[in-house]
Amino acid sequence: MVSSDRTSAPRDARAGDEDRRSFFSTATAVIVGGIVSVFPFAAGLLVLFDPLRRQGSAGGFLRIASLDELPADGVPRSFPVITDRVDAWNKFVNEPVGMVFLRRTKEGVAQVEALNAVCPHAGCFVDFLSKESHFQCPCHDSSFEPNGTRIHPERCPSPRDLDALAVEIRMVEGREEVWVEFKNFRAGTPEKIADA
Amino acid sequence: MRAFFDWLDDRTGYRDLVGAALYEHIPGGARWRYVWGSTLVFAFFMQVVTGFVLWTAYSPSAQTAWESVAYIQYDMQGGWLVRGLHHFMAQAMVVLLALHLMQVVIDGAYRAPREINFWLGLILMQIVLGLALTGYLLPWDQKGFWATRVATNLMGIVPVVGADLQRLVVGGTTYGHHTLTRFFALHAGVLPALLVFFLVLHVALFRRHGIHARDPERKPDHTFWPEQVMRDAVACLAVLLVVLGLVFLPGLGDRPAGAPPGYYLGAELGAPADPASPYSAARPEWYFLFLFQFLKFFHGETEIYGAIVIPGAVMGVLFLMPILGRWRLGHGFNIGFLIVMGIGIGALTVQAMVEDRGDETYLAAVEQAEMNATRVRDLTHAPEGIGAAGALALVRQDPMIQGPLLFNRHCVMCHTHVDENGHGLAGDEAPTASNLYGFATREWIAGLLSPEHIGTAAYFGATPYKQGDMVGWVNDTVPSMSDEEKADLQKVVAALSAEAHLPSQEAIDARDAATIEEGATLLKETVGCADCHRFHDAGELGSAPDLTGYGSYGWLSEFISDPTHERFYREAVDGGMPGFATHRENPLANKLSPEQLDVLVRWLRGEWYRPEFTLASTTGEGAAADPAPPPASDTTSAAPTPEASSEATMPAAAEPAAENPSAPAEPVEEPASPNEPEPGEESPADSPQAEEAPTEDAPAATPPAEEPPAADSQPSEEPTPTPEADSENEPAPSEPVSEEPSATL
Ligand code: FES
Numbered sequence: 015m016v017s018s019d020r021t022s023a024p025r026d027a028r029a030g031d032e033d034r035r036s037f038f039s040t041a042t043a044v045i046v047g048g049i050v051s052v053f054p055f056a057a058g059l060l061v062l063f064d065p066l067r068r069q070g071s072a073g074g075f076l077r078i079a080s081l082d083e084l085p086a087d088g089v090p091r092s093f094p095v096i097t098d099r100v101d102a103w104n105k106f107v108n109e110p111v112g113m114v115f116l117r118r119t120k121e122g123v124a125q126v127e128a129l130n131a132v133c134p135h136a137g138c139f140v141d142f143l144s145k146e147s148h149f150q151c152p153c154h155d156s157s158f159e160p161n162g163t164r165i166h167p168e169r170c171p172s173p174r175d176l177d178a179l180a181v182e183i184r185m186v187e188g189r190e191e192v193w194v195e196f197k198n199f200r201a202g203t204p205e206k207i208a209d210a
Numbered sequence: 211m212r213a214f215f216d217w218l219d220d221r222t223g224y225r226d227l228v229g230a231a232l233y234e235h236i237p238g239g240a241r242w243r244y245v246w247g248s249t250l251v252f253a254f255f256m257q258v259v260t261g262f263v264l265w266t267a268y269s270p271s272a273q274t275a276w277e278s279v280a281y282i283q284y285d286m287q288g289g290w291l292v293r294g295l296h297h298f299m300a301q302a303m304v305v306l307l308a309l310h311l312m313q314v315v316i317d318g319a320y321r322a323p324r325e326i327n328f329w330l331g332l333i334l335m336q337i338v339l340g341l342a343l344t345g346y347l348l349p350w351d352q353k354g355f356w357a358t359r360v361a362t363n364l365m366g367i368v369p370v371v372g373a374d375l376q377r378l379v380v381g382g383t384t385y386g387h388h389t390l391t392r393f394f395a396l397h398a399g400v401l402p403a404l405l406v407f408f409l410v411l412h413v414a415l416f417r418r419h420g421i422h423a424r425d426p427e428r429k430p431d432h433t434f435w436p437e438q439v440m441r442d443a444v445a446c447l448a449v450l451l452v453v454l455g456l457v458f459l460p461g462l463g464d465r466p467a468g469a470p471p472g473y474y475l476g477a478e479l480g481a482p483a484d485p486a487s488p489y490s491a492a493r494p495e496w497y498f499l500f501l502f503q504f505l506k507f508f509h510g511e512t513e514i515y516g517a518i519v520i521p522g523a524v525m526g527v528l529f530l531m532p533i534l535g536r537w538r539l540g541h542g543f544n545i546g547f548l549i550v551m552g553i554g555i556g557a558l559t560v561q562a563m564v565e566d567r568g569d570e571t572y573l574a575a576v577e578q579a580e581m582n583a584t585r586v587r588d589l590t591h592a593p594e595g596i597g598a599a600g601a602l603a604l605v606r607q608d609p610m611i612q613g614p615l616l617f618n619r620h621c622v623m624c625h626t627h628v629d630e631n632g633h634g635l636a637g638d639e640a641p642t643a644s645n646l647y648g649f650a651t652r653e654w655i656a657g658l659l660s661p662e663h664i665g666t667a668a669y670f671g672a673t674p675y676k677q678g679d680m681v682g683w684v685n686d687t688v689p690s691m692s693d694e695e696k697a698d699l700q701k702v703v704a705a706l707s708a709e710a711h712l713p714s715q716e717a718i719d720a721r722d723a724a725t726i727e728e729g730a731t732l733l734k735e736t737v738g739c740a741d742c743h744r745f746h747d748a749g750e751l752g753s754a755p756d757l758t759g760y761g762s763y764g765w766l767s768e769f770i771s772d773p774t775h776e777r778f779y780r781e782a783v784d785g786g787m788p789g790f791a792t793h794r795e796n797p798l799a800n801k802l803s804p805e806q807l808d809v810l811v812r813w814l815r816g817e818w819y820r821p822e823f824t825l826a827s828t829t830g831e832g833a834a835a836d837p838a839p840p841p842a843s844d845t846t847s848a849a850p851t852p853e854a855s856s857e858a859t860m861p862a863a864a865e866p867a868a869e870n871p872s873a874p875a876e877p878v879e880e881p882a883s884p885n886e887p888e889p890g891e892e893s894p895a896d897s898p899q900a901e902e903a904p905t906e907d908a909p910a911a912t913p914p915a916e917e918p919p920a921a922d923s924q925p926s927e928e929p930t931p932t933p934e935a936d937s938e939n940e941p942a943p944s945e946p947v948s949e950e951p952s953a954t955l
Contacts, residue, residue: 065382066374077798082788094486101272101386110486131488135513136360136505139488141571144638152490152572153360154506173510186799198383202367204511209383 074195075182078114081190084126090117090142090149090160092131095196113139114179114194115149117160128179128194129162135172137201149176173204232435236421239429240437243317244421246310248442249449251413253303254405256450257341260296261398268348270394271387273600275350276482280590280601283479284472294457294476300342302453304497307335308552315531315548318541319422325532327415330408332528337405344397346495350390352579355483356492358393359385364505364517385485466823473587473823481582482601490575493566500558503565524551585611588821607805613813616806620790621646626668642672642785649814650710650761652718655703661685674785679742680754687738698732702739705729710761714816733757751776766811770802 078093085091094110113131129149131139138153142160149158154171158164162176180195200207219225236244267286269278282289311331314320320328347358366376381388432438457476465474494502501521508516527547534540566572582605589604590596597603605611617627617635624643628634634647645668648654657663664684670676691699708719708726719726730746733739740749745757756777759765768775771791774782782788791800791807802810812818 062378065377065380065388068377068382080799080801083801092488099384101384102382102388104273104387110484112486113488136363138356138360138492139490141488141490143571150571152488152575153492154502167510169509171506171509171513173513187793187796189799191799200366200373201363202513202517207373 075180075193076196077184077186078128078192078194079116081126081183081192084116084118084192086118088118088120088160089144089147090115090129092142095194097196112196112198114196115142115176116181116192116194119161126181126183126192127161128181128192130177130179130196130198132177132198132201133172134174134177134199134201134203134206140176173202174206177206230417232433232439234417234420234434236432236434236438237423237426238431240432240434240441241424242441242445243313243424244438245442245445246306246313247416249445250303250306250310251409252442252446253299253306253449254409256299256453257296257303258402260292260299261402263292264296265398268394270348270390272350272385272390272483273387273598273602275348275390276479277590277596277601279349279351279479280587283476284470284587284590286472290472290476291457295453297477298453298456299449300345301456301495301497302449303338304342306449307338311335311528312548312552315544317422317424318535320532320544321535321541322532324415324419324422327412327419328532329529330412330415332525334405334408334412336525337401337408341397341401341405342495342497344393344401347393348390348397349479350483351480351583352483352489353480353492355385355485356489357494357498358389359485360492360502361494364513367514368518369514385483469823479583479587480579481586481605484602484605489579490571491579493562496559499562500555503558503562582611588823589819591822592819594819607809609809609813609818612806612809613818616802616810617813620801620810624787640672641667643787644669644673646814650707650712651715652703652707655707656700659684659688659699659703661688674783683738698729698737701725701729702733702737703729705733706757706760709757709759709765710815711763712761712815752780755779761815763811763815763817766814767807770807770811771800 076095076097078095083091083093092113092115095112095114096108096110099106099109099111115129115131116126119125119127133140133151133153133156135151135154135156138151140149140151140156140158142148143150147160148165149160149162151157151172156164156170156172157166158172158176162178164170164172164175177197177199179197182193182195184191184193198209200209264282267278267282267289269275279293282293284290314328314331343358343361347354362376362380365379366372368375377383379389379392381392460478461471461475463474493499501517504520505513505516508514531544531547535544585608586601586605589608590601592604594604614627614635617625621627622635622637623639624637624641626634626636626641626645627647628636628645629647658669661684663669664681665671665676670678670681675681688696688699704719704722705726706729707715708722708729711719733745734748739745739757742754743749743757744751749757755769756765769778770789772789773779773787774789779786788801790802791797791804793799797804
């Protein structure tokens, strides 16, 4: 049809030209075509990768309980961690954001240990079984001593002990209160790496 | 007409297409064993259609996902059906995939020239599993949430990129809105698009190479239409019937009378996801259970083998099958590998199930989860409805769910909350304060005023007040009362109990208005209460707790906040009850936040929403048995690990009973009322009225009011006070409550 008319005639004369032009066309087609088709992906990646530059809300000590709420005998007790939380476009004020276990390390003394209730294996919340007197993860059966160490490190799915958190005892209006630096840590790693 | 089709064919060539599609040649004839691929296409088609419909009603965000799914399930016409089909067809698809894969491998249909098509099939399998995984999260219920949390945490252990990968999938460091928007985009957009793309290639290649006939000489050849199509259609029908069966199966069990079908048919919906509260019933969907179980065998740093390396290697072998199959032994190896894999998966799955079945903590957690799910479903239909804060707020503010948790956390060290049958909440050690079950009900107060009970652990027996004036007065005065005086005392009981305005007693309080008025006068003037207590305009504050509004919402809140206030015990006493909200200016320093105090008080008073529909089975018994089966019942065995998992002890169970309009408590009382109402004294006061009561109450009861409340208001109360003050607060009813007393007055 149209093209055959054109090509049939003075072909040889313009062969060099044609070659050049066709090289140019090919290169342009590939480059421009590539750019235009990759562009939306590149732009999209900016948005898709946005979570990588978000900061976690970690940081700072939070009031968890008053000291007299902890049993004197050193049995761990769970407490919700209440603080403000931002989820994308929402801010939630005074919401539970996690759970910690507190226990006195010495009878009657104001020494307190705090453990994040999240199992370092894959993130379920551990239970404290009062009968057996140890922590048990309901998911893959990791178990931990009341102080957070793994009971059988050689066959415990969790790669590390329960995550201890920094504790401060503060006097507030004459009462001793337990404040904890609440953080979450990456699951599944032997090292304790705080979620940034 | 013919001309039209000719024209159409000329412009589109559709006849060739249709011909190619329908008259595919099948050497050896149509066979049932070829149906698996078609059933998969059918299943996918169902998922697309039902999925689009669900999409029209679904809203992916942490505050709306569960809510919109609940609305689909419980309220929308046919919502439960479409959701049930989508849910169970997804599971059917996994099963069909396995069958299809097995059939292809066993028939050797992966060999040249079909290798690429086999690989395409494996890619399709990954996509389908990805759809299953992402879909599990979308309802944003506890089950899906925790399963997904584990799955995405496993992603984090991939070397180098794991943490970033996890963040990208989760949409940040914490789970929330963007987890849902991303999962939804994957589930409804990216993965289906990929699936269609690969499916087109898969079918095109399949057509190009033709069907892989096992024994082409077996029978005369057929064409696809109609012989194979007929078989495929029948197989699809069978799949559909199985799925429909699963959708309707739950309807065979208990169902709440008169409830909409979404309450008991179709896929289940757990309680809304709560990232901050433990969920010990977390398990993946059954077809991933083997992976879950598999992970238990890998410890510490070897986890990556269980989660990634070995599953990856297995997939790798599957990909190599077409190549291995070129050798004679290879095909045998492939089949053997598949069989071993099947047995392994089956064994792990069974092992996971068996372990769970023997695990009491897990079973209790599942039961709790189901009760919570039912409770939240009911709450979404309460008059308040779901507010902008979402359904989780309903859970967090519901006395029935949270009351026992708070009681376990703050009260159970001293108090109990145990019904006549011994069910309820109690600490590991002997109580040092009263049983608050039924606090401020007539039975409870009658027990307090009875010499047999006041000295027991249920009331003052274990408190610092056991030698107090109140105990002394009851022991000295009551036994020597004349019958007439005892009758008067019953009226006083009714009057004092009426101060609480308990929902459970609304009907009898209204019925006995005259008696209550009389009792109030007796209380002020005759019986002697006002010698120590204040009661409205009689008596003075100062030596014993104020009886004005005794057990009411306001009284209880204030009492729990600060029992040493001058309205109550005035000063702290050794072993007495601490204040739970004494810091008015600095609420953060209080043990109970205002919201927690509100929930606890409402729980103790039995003030919570009673659902419209309850299980028929529950209603009958519960209601009839005792007048005031409070929420407590739920706890039954709750006591175990109260603190450990806060949720463990929830109460949901009890409430159903309450609902029933007709049967409730009152009837029981009736008989009793005339004479021996309370353990001790109640007598005759109103016999006449009592009789009628039943009828009246019933109607009234229907609404929420009826239930007997939890009754115990005293949680906080511990007897702190001065010696004399014993007042009534502390004690609880041991078993005094027998049934009779309750309504009497
Ligand atoms: S999440 Fe705790 S053992 Fe796996």
